[in-house]
Amino acid sequence: MTHRLLKLWAQAAERDVSVLLPGKGQAMSHLPNQPEFRNQLLAKLSLEDLDLLRPHLKPVQLDVRHVLETANEPIQQVYFADSGFASIVAKDADRETEVGMIGREGVTGLPVLLGDEQSPNDTFIQLAGSGHLLPVDAMRSAMEKSGTLRATLLRYVHAMAIQMANTALANSKFNVDARLGRWLLMAHDRVDGDQVELTHEFLAVMLGVRRAGVTQAIQRLEERKLIRAARGRLTIRNRRGLEKAANGSYGVPEAEYTRLMSGRS
Amino acid sequence: MTHRLLKLWAQAAERDVSVLLPGKGQAMSHLPNQPEFRNQLLAKLSLEDLDLLRPHLKPVQLDVRHVLETANEPIQQVYFADSGFASIVAKDADRETEVGMIGREGVTGLPVLLGDEQSPNDTFIQLAGSGHLLPVDAMRSAMEKSGTLRATLLRYVHAMAIQMANTALANSKFNVDARLGRWLLMAHDRVDGDQVELTHEFLAVMLGVRRAGVTQAIQRLEERKLIRAARGRLTIRNRRGLEKAANGSYGVPEAEYTRLMSGRS
DNA sequence: ACAGAATTGTACGGGAACGAACAATCTCTT
DNA sequence: AAGAGATTGTTCGTTCCCGTACAATTCTGT
Numbered sequence: 001m002t003h004r005l006l007k008l009w010a011q012a013a014e015r016d017v018s019v020l021l022p023g024k025g026q027a028m029s030h031l032p033n034q035p036e037f038r039n040q041l042l043a044k045l046s047l048e049d050l051d052l053l054r055p056h057l058k059p060v061q062l063d064v065r066h067v068l069e070t071a072n073e074p075i076q077q078v079y080f081a082d083s084g085f086a087s088i089v090a091k092d093a094d095r096e097t098e099v100g101m102i103g104r105e106g107v108t109g110l111p112v113l114l115g116d117e118q119s120p121n122d123t124f125i126q127l128a129g130s131g132h133l134l135p136v137d138a139m140r141s142a143m144e145k146s147g148t149l150r151a152t153l154l155r156y157v158h159a160m161a162i163q164m165a166n167t168a169l170a171n172s173k174f175n176v177d178a179r180l181g182r183w184l185l186m187a188h189d190r191v192d193g194d195q196v197e198l199t200h201e202f203l204a205v206m207l208g209v210r211r212a213g214v215t216q217a218i219q220r221l222e223e224r225k226l227i228r229a230a231r232g233r234l235t236i237r238n239r240r241g242l243e244k245a246a247n248g249s250y251g252v253p254e255a256e257y258t259r260l261m262s263g264r265s
Numbered sequence: 266m267t268h269r270l271l272k273l274w275a276q277a278a279e280r281d282v283s284v285l286l287p288g289k290g291q292a293m294s295h296l297p298n299q300p301e302f303r304n305q306l307l308a309k310l311s312l313e314d315l316d317l318l319r320p321h322l323k324p325v326q327l328d329v330r331h332v333l334e335t336a337n338e339p340i341q342q343v344y345f346a347d348s349g350f351a352s353i354v355a356k357d358a359d360r361e362t363e364v365g366m367i368g369r370e371g372v373t374g375l376p377v378l379l380g381d382e383q384s385p386n387d388t389f390i391q392l393a394g395s396g397h398l399l400p401v402d403a404m405r406s407a408m409e410k411s412g413t414l415r416a417t418l419l420r421y422v423h424a425m426a427i428q429m430a431n432t433a434l435a436n437s438k439f440n441v442d443a444r445l446g447r448w449l450l451m452a453h454d455r456v457d458g459d460q461v462e463l464t465h466e467f468l469a470v471m472l473g474v475r476r477a478g479v480t481q482a483i484q485r486l487e488e489r490k491l492i493r494a495a496r497g498r499l500t501i502r503n504r505r506g507l508e509k510a511a512n513g514s515y516g517v518p519e520a521e522y523t524r525l526m527s528g529r530s
Numbered sequence: 531a532c533a534g535a536a537t538t539g540t541a542c543g544g545g546a547a548c549g550a551a552c553a554a555t556c557t558c559t560t
Numbered sequence: 561a562a563g564a565g566a567t568t569g570t571t572c573g574t575t576c577c578c579g580t581a582c583a584a585t586t587c588t589g590t
Contacts, residue, residue, distance in 0.1 A: 090433065093513055161425075172472075231587075464566085
């Protein structure tokens with residue numbers, strides 16, 4: 001794992017209890033009139049494709065900082081989130097930054113979908129939630145058996161590639177305020193309610209900037225009444241305003257995801 | 266196309282002649298003892314998989330600025346380069362930056378490999394060269410027919426995803442000198458000889474910084490005798506030194522490419 | 531209630547890169 | 561040879577963000 005994150009996690013490690021996100025978390029039991037899965041990728045699959053996966057899907061709740069993938073180590077399972085989301089973090093010796101975010105719109109373990117078993121990035125839960133784990137073997141064999149499943153998952157990979165490309169663009173051309181806005185909007189898309197629970201220090205690692213810089217950017221957004229800040233928690237008050245603050249850094253990948261995933265399976 | 270690039274290209278548009286890169290370009294005729302394709306992806310394919318593609322491969326020379334893919338428009342063909350390379354550029358209303366580089370180690374048209382037909386990015390020839398064009402339909406049907414072909418291409422997609430993730434990291438955490446070093450090394454990997462032909466202005470767009478900033482970064486690298494600068498041309502003099510100058514921003518995607526592509530097809 | 535720890539607020543000087551402008555040099559065309 | 565245009569060199573003040581440090585606040589465990 002990576003420097004700053006390692007340190008952060010060590011601090012928080014032992015006092016955490018295994019709870020779901022406190023906000024207005026919904027019970028995730030299987031209600032009669034609700035789709036079987038809240039995960040949008042699973043929800044989109046045909047019954048046949050779903051049957052390939054279902055026997056191996058294991059419902060779980062995952063806490064913040066739960067590590068799904070460690071750099072350069074074989075991936076054991078992929079994760080279909082129903083709530084909360086994960087972050088993909090690229091790093092070198094002493095630098096790290098988020099390059100991708102995966103919530104209920106997708107699945108972790110992109111290397112597996114592409115026929116590999118590892119990558120130089122870490123992936124971990126950024127915001128606690130529930131979902132389903134699937135062993136990589138089950139994923140692989142299902143993808144071999146079903147062309148439609150494969151097609152859906154690969155289109156999702158493309159959506160993620162676009163998200164990563166836009167992250168590169170954002171990191172290069174947008175200031176901290178805009179990047180913070182973008183991040184909050186992406187988080188908001190993947191959260192029930194309007195609250196995101198994390199510390200400035202964490203956000204700083206994600207955005208690749210100083211912690212103090214995040215604090216000040218948050219204050220500016222709060223002054224504009226776009227968010228509300230509390231210790232360990234940010235609340236989105238004005239999404240439209242945030243989109244303006246993001247200044248164009250948000251939206252392209254999201255539109256592409258819709259285009260890619262709304263077509264026929 | 267994008268703002269600054271559009272302007273740059275308009276300037277240079279009409280005076281260009283259709284030549285290969287001047288450096289020490291090799292004749293690319295099919296010599297008896299040489300592999301049939303210099304493109305590493307094609308070279309790696311089994312004879313059967315290659316037979317699926319060969320009838321549709323059309324040898325071409327592509328000039329600088331030749332547009333292979335335009336944002337949000339259907340991709341017509343993919344391109345296997347034998348020499349030279351292409352850049353993938355992500356953009357918003359008035360910002361643009363390179364997010365990926367594709368030379369003879371790969372193929373353009375990642376969206377096609379993932380079952381889509383377009384993306385919000387532009388792709389164009391950055392350094393002139395030769396290679397083979399393949400209509401997307403041929404690509405698609407070949408991928409449907411052959412699982413091994415598909416596997417190889419998808420592993421390449423993964424390599425590109427890692428490159429993009431590292432670009433995001435580089436843009437976030439490295440200064441202009443390191444990023445310039447990284448870019449030159451990546452270009453060097455894809456070029457015959459040690460020369461790269463481009464202007465500071467172009468490089469500025471790729472790196473997402475000011476033209477004046479590039480000029481000064483080049484001067485600093487030249488002072489350190491790592492490169493030689495001439496009008497419209499940079500020459501790599503000391504690759505090892507450049508790697509040091511890149512300060513860790515170069516290497517991870519390249520190592521991953523080797524790992525991914527050196528295994529059994 | 532208190533101590534200790536984590537989180538957030540704030541300030542300082544410094545440096546990297548910015549936007550803008552203009553000069554100097556090179557190249558191509560005529 | 562001259563002129564036009566492209567490219568590169570250089571400078572100015574400015575802005576953003578950095579690294580660092582420390583204080584203030586809030587939470588947690590006992």
